[in-house]
Amino acid sequence: xxxxxxxxxxxxxxxxxxxxxxxxxxxxxxxxxxxxxxxxxxxxxxxxxxxxxxxxxxxxxxxxxxxxxxxxxxxxxxxxxxxxxxxxxxxxxxxxxxxxxxxxxxxxxxxxxxxxxxxxxxxxxxxxxxxxxxxxxxxxxxxxxxxxxxxxxxxxxxxxxxxxxxxxxxxxxxxxxxxxxxxxxxxxxxxxxxxxxxxxxxxxxxxxxxxxxxxxxxxxxxxxxxxxxxxxxxxxxxxxxxxxxxxxxxxxxxxxxxxxxxxxxxxxxxxxxxxxxxxxxxxxxxxxxxxxxxxxxxxxxxxxxxxxxxxxxxxxxxxxxxxxxxxxxxxxxxxxxxxxxxxxxxxxxxxxxxxxxxxxxxxxxxxxxxxxxxxxxxxxxxxxxxxxxxxxxxxxxxxxxxxxxxxxxxxxxxxxxxxxxxxxxxxxxxxxxxxxxxxxxxxxxxxxxxxxxxx
Numbered sequence: 001x002x003x004x005x006x007x008x009x010x011x012x013x014x015x016x017x018x019x020x021x022x023x024x025x026x027x028x029x030x031x032x033x034x035x036x037x038x039x040x041x042x043x044x045x046x047x048x049x050x051x052x053x054x055x056x057x058x059x060x061x062x063x064x065x066x067x068x069x070x071x072x073x074x075x076x077x078x079x080x081x082x083x084x085x086x087x088x089x090x091x092x093x094x095x096x097x098x099x100x101x102x103x104x105x106x107x108x109x110x111x112x113x114x115x116x117x118x119x120x121x122x123x124x125x126x127x128x129x130x131x132x133x134x135x136x137x138x139x140x141x142x143x144x145x146x147x148x149x150x151x152x153x154x155x156x157x158x159x160x161x162x163x164x165x166x167x168x169x170x171x172x173x174x175x176x177x178x179x180x181x182x183x184x185x186x187x188x189x190x191x192x193x194x195x196x197x198x199x200x201x202x203x204x205x206x207x208x209x210x211x212x213x214x215x216x217x218x219x220x221x222x223x224x225x226x227x228x229x230x231x232x233x234x235x236x237x238x239x240x241x242x243x244x245x246x247x248x249x250x251x252x253x254x255x256x257x258x259x260x261x262x263x264x265x266x267x268x269x270x271x272x273x274x275x276x277x278x279x280x281x282x283x284x285x286x287x288x289x290x291x292x293x294x295x296x297x298x299x300x301x302x303x304x305x306x307x308x309x310x311x312x313x314x315x316x317x318x319x320x321x322x323x324x325x326x327x328x329x330x331x332x333x334x335x336x337x338x339x340x341x342x343x344x345x346x347x348x349x350x351x352x353x354x355x356x357x358x359x360x361x362x363x364x365x366x367x368x369x370x371x372x373x374x375x376x377x378x379x380x381x382x383x384x385x386x387x388x389x390x391x392x393x394x395x396x397x398x399x400x401x402x403x404x405x406x407x408x409x410x411x412x413x414x415x416x417x418x419x420x421x422x423x424x425x426x427x428x429x430x431x432x433x434x435x436x437x438x439x440x441x442x443x444x445x446x447x448x449x450x451x452x453x454x455x
Contacts, residue, residue, distance in 0.1 A: 043087045043088075043090035044091060047084055047087040047091070050081075050083045050084035050087065051080075051084050051105070053076075054080045054081060054084065054140060055137065056444065057074075057076055057080070058073075058077065058136055059428075059444055060428075060442045061073045061074065061133060062133060062134060062137060062392070062394050063421070063430055063442055065391060065392040065393075065439065066438060066439040067120075068438075069442075070115075070119050070125075071116050071120045074112040074115045074119065075112075075113070075116040077108065077109065078109045078110075078112045078113040078116065081108055081109025084105050085102060085109070104143075108140075111132070111136070115129065115133075130394070134394075137424075138424070211411075212252055212253045212280075212370050213372060213411070214347075214368055214369040214370065214371065214373065215253050215278045215281050215283055215369050217281030217282060217283075218281070219281075220256075220279060220281070220282040222256055224282055225245055225256035225258055225277040225279075225282065226245060226258055228277050229243055229260060229273075229275040230243050230260065231314070232275065232284050232363065233260050233275075233289075234289070234310065234360040234361075235262070235273075235359070240262060240263050240264065242263055243258055243260045246259050249276055252366075253278050253283075253366070253369060253370070254279045255276035255277055255278050255279060256276070256277050256279060257275075257276055258274070258275045258277055259275075260272055260273040260274075261273075270291065271290040271291065273287060273288065273289040274287070274288055275288075283365070284314075285365060285369060286362070286363060286365065286366060287362065287363050288361070289359070289360075289361040290361075291354075293328065293329040293330055293355065293356050293361070295356040296329040297357075298353070298355045298356070298358055300324070300326075300331060302358070303331050303333075303353040303358065304324070304333055306353050306358045306360070307321075307335075310360050311335060311349065311351065316335070316349060316368075318337060319336070319338070319349065320335060320336055320337075320338045320343055321333055321335055322334050322335070322343075329354065329355045329356060330353065330354050330355060330361060330362075331352065332350050333350070333351050333352075334348060334349075334350050335349045335350075335351065336348050337372070339375065339377060341403065342404065342405060343402065343403070343404045343418075344371075344375070344404075344405040345404060345405060345407070346370075346371035346372075346406075346413060347367065347371050347372045348367035349364065349367065349368050350362070350363065350364040350367075375405075377405075377415065378415050380403060380417070380434035380435070381434065381435050381436075382432070382433075382434050382435070382437055384400060384401045384417060386437075387401060387417035387419075387432040387437070388417075388419065390437050391419060391421070391430060391432070395421040395422070395428065396422045396423070397419050397421040398420050398421055398422065399420065401417040401418060401419045401432075402418050403415060403416070403418075403434060404418040406441065408440065414434075414435070414440060415433075415434040415435060416431040416432055416433055416441075417432045417434050418431055419431075426444055426445075427444070427445040427447075428443065428445065429442065430442045
């Protein structure tokens, strides 16, 4: 009997041991699958980013006429193609898809590298070569749409890259002719990383290095900072509000942090409004009033008028509205300073209006304060017609060009002619140096349901 119990005990220990071993193996397998799947996702998203960049550079090259920028863009396309190919080979896709796509990316990179060398030697591209670049651009746009479908499958759970590897890519093999023809190029629009998220005019993301040239004046006290914040606080019908300084903020512009709260019966109601006021000069840097905006009874035009009136009330004159971005039931308008008919993009202010009652719920004047100073504007050496003649013949210009100051580095600005035009179905902004005639920049506009983006 003792032997039987001993044997039973050993069997029980063995069963538990095997069970524990199986549990550990199962967990290890799950951890391995998770790690593998994460690597697949990383490779896919990196791939989409590189190919998206290739498509953008191809589009920009079509509207440039100067060889220097084109040589730079073609060289960057070649570099992006190498990185895209590296990520593509890490994906668990079938040979049909991988082979066709890898071939396209490789050929696009090699062709771009050849064009870069040709342009660098001072040899202009032929009409046939430009036609080829245009075809590659159109194909990349088609590929982007196909990759968007793949991303949608990943997002809704109908496509799992880990399972795709286990099943030997049967799903993508079946879709090979659709996904991997000559149009496998651009990339998931939802995953693309735009350098500028909201189109505020082309240079909304002002450099925050250097000195804040607009933050002038004497240093102020905390009491003065509270007073200034209250002047900007826009709370229709609000009473019993209290402002207090909660600390100092380091950064490009040193500031007092001010919180404004509504009180009812001694109790704070809702989230406080938060603002930064510069210690030097007492300028409002930014302010946000967080609240739920449930409706949208105001029109865009009415909200824009409210934003412009708000700026005038606080001493901002000659501000020109450019573009806007709507987010749910609020809308952000972007204003750049104008001087003598010249739009000065670095001096930028953003004003956000709630569409339920017209309350200004946010203002961001960081761009303005970093850049604003008294300017002695140069007169253009090139007339608008002369600058227009320097544009690529492939760009269909819309309307007249306008003079614009754009940033080209920390505290460096140049006077340009800004032209808006189309190439194919895409819209671009091209900036011609008004003094030298050089092409300084080109941006592509992307229309969305809520505003415009620039890339």
